[in-house]
Amino acid sequence: MKQDLIAILDLGSEENSRLARGIRALGVYSEIYAHDITESELKAIANLKGIIINGGKNDVVDGLKIAAGDWVYDLGVPVLVIDHTRGKKAQDWDTIPECDDEMCEQLKPFIFDVCQAEANWNMKNFVADQVELLRQQIGDKKVLLALSGGVDSSVVAALLVKAIGDQLYCVHVNHGLMRKGESEMVVEVFRNQLSANLIYVDASERFLTKLEGVADPEQKRKIIGGEFIRVFEEEARKLDGIEFLGQGTIYPDIVESGTKTAKIVKSHHNVGGLPEDMQFELVEPLKYLFKDEVRACGVELGLPAEMVYRQPFPGPGLGVRCIGAITRDRLESLREADAILREEFANAGLDQKVWQYFAVIPDIKSTGVKDNARFMGWPVVLRAVNTIDAMNASIEEIEWPVLHKITNRILAEVDGVNRVLYDMTPKPPATIEWE
Numbered sequence: 428m429k430q431d432l433i434a435i436l437d438l439g440s441e442e443n444s445r446l447a448r449g450i451r452a453l454g455v456y457s458e459i460y461a462h463d464i465t466e467s468e469l470k471a472i473a474n475l476k477g478i479i480i481n482g483g484k485n486d487v488v489d490g491l492k493i494a495a496g497d498w499v500y501d502l503g504v505p506v507l508v509i510d511h512t513r514g515k516k517a518q519d520w521d522t523i524p525e526c527d528d529e530m531c532e533q534l535k536p537f538i539f540d541v542c543q544a545e546a547n548w549n550m551k552n553f554v555a556d557q558v559e560l561l562r563q564q565i566g567d568k569k570v571l572l573a574l575s576g577g578v579d580s581s582v583v584a585a586l587l588v589k590a591i592g593d594q595l596y597c598v599h600v601n602h603g604l605m606r607k608g609e610s611e612m613v614v615e616v617f618r619n620q621l622s623a624n625l626i627y628v629d630a631s632e633r634f635l636t637k638l639e640g641v642a643d644p645e646q647k648r649k650i651i652g653g654e655f656i657r658v659f660e661e662e663a664r665k666l667d668g669i670e671f672l673g674q675g676t677i678y679p680d681i682v683e684s685g686t687k688t689a690k691i692v693k694s695h696h697n698v699g700g701l702p703e704d705m706q707f708e709l710v711e712p713l714k715y716l717f718k719d720e721v722r723a724c725g726v727e728l729g730l731p732a733e734m735v736y737r738q739p740f741p742g743p744g745l746g747v748r749c750i751g752a753i754t755r756d757r758l759e760s761l762r763e764a765d766a767i768l769r770e771e772f773a774n775a776g777l778d779q780k781v782w783q784y785f786a787v788i789p790d791i792k793s794t795g796v797k798d799n800a801r802f803m804g805w806p807v808v809l810r811a812v813n814t815i816d817a818m819n820a821s822i823e824e825i826e827w828p829v830l831h832k833i834t835n836r837i838l839a840e841v842d843g844v845n846r847v848l849y850d851m852t853p854k855p856p857a858t859i860e861w862e
């Protein structure tokens with residue numbers, strides 16, 4: 428790696444990812460490290476230009492007060508302590524009380540004048556570094572990639588095609604939890620337009636059977652993640668000499684799956700769901716990128732805008748939006764309602780404006796009337812959120828006529844539904860997905 432680096436020592440602040448992102452937005456690479464990183468580990472980081480110790484409000488984890496070691500201040504690298512109230516105060520530097528939107532501006536003098544870091548973090552360098560690293564890691568071996576067609580896996584595919592060409596085997600697993608028309612589109616774009624090696628597997632029945640009666644969200648994720656790997660292993664056995672598995676893991680997946688100080692928010696499909704007997708070595712070239720950086724990487728690689736700016740779709744797919752134990756009829760209604768939402772958002776130009784929008788069907792029924800008779804039906808919940816990095820999100824304020832149109836269409840066209848609701852909750856406290 429050629430770029431300069433600012434290390435953030437994690438004392439549990441929820442602001443750390445925003446801080447890292449903000450520093451990267453200034454053109455300087457930044458990564459978050461556990462607060463108890465050892466002296467030799469920290470010294471081994473190439474081009475370390477500065478250290479930020481960010482305590483935030485959560486310096487007590489599981490009843491223990493945590494702090495960075497005193498040796499950090501004697502490394503000969505400038506140290507900035509955010510929050511006066513703990514630890515030693517760094518030399519020549521004032522305290523920044525809170526992480527806010529002006530933080531980047533406030534950090535500039537520390538990063539550029541005190542640390543003398545160079546703004547040499549950009550996607551061109553990132554892609555060049557990754558292509559080199561991928562070639563070193565993979566050699567003449569073959570890689571199997573889970574290609575969901577979402578932004579992350581598409582960018583990984585493009586990076587790998589650039590690095591290793593036809594040593595890459597993309598596998599698209601239709602787990603029965605895809606959105607309407609999605610698998611067809613993946614085949615069209617990757618097989619026909621990009622000429623990638625693409626294997627299409629329809630495993631819908633297998634997934635839905637495994638998921639029958641399973642209501643616990645973590646359990647559902649683990650089943651879906653686990654089955655995914657098994658399907659890949661079966662495909663790998665049909666191919667000769669596959670040793671690597673490509674994954675679209677990104678930085679928020681890693682941060683949210685639990686650094687030493689952050690509590691587990693959810694075990695993400697790409698991290699926590701892997702079975703222990705996994706046979707592959709992982710290739711995860713996007714694991715230090717935030718979502719907006721992944722898109723920039725896609726642009727750098729020349730992917731079409733429709734693909735790069737497409738809304739994200741979680742690995743477990745509609746499985747985390749068909750709340751509780753998945754049933755085939757409710758899943759089908761969800762797929763239809765989601766397709767209507769997407770179509771009407773596109774008609775209203777909202778697909779260009781809103782970061783992520785989808786339908787959810789909880790596992791409850793409420794009373795309604797149909798043909799003069801009582802009719803117990805599901806509610807469809809619509810959710811539309813905006814975010815930069817998926818760590819914090821606000822809701823989109825949709826015009827009433829658009830909501831009315833979507834509501835009327837869902838009630839008229841989707842089986843089993845008798846109510847439509849709009850989810851007003853930002854993240855936090857809610858996560859973007861319902862499960």
Ligand code: XMP
Pocket residue numbers: 648693694695696697739740741742743783817854857858859860861862
């Ligand atoms: P949450 O619900 O954690 O979602 O606020 C943040 C973003 O991540 C997506 N997401 C996932 N993506 N595997 C994925 O690949 C997952 O298990 C998963 N869970 C959530 C979610 O759609 C949102 O964009």
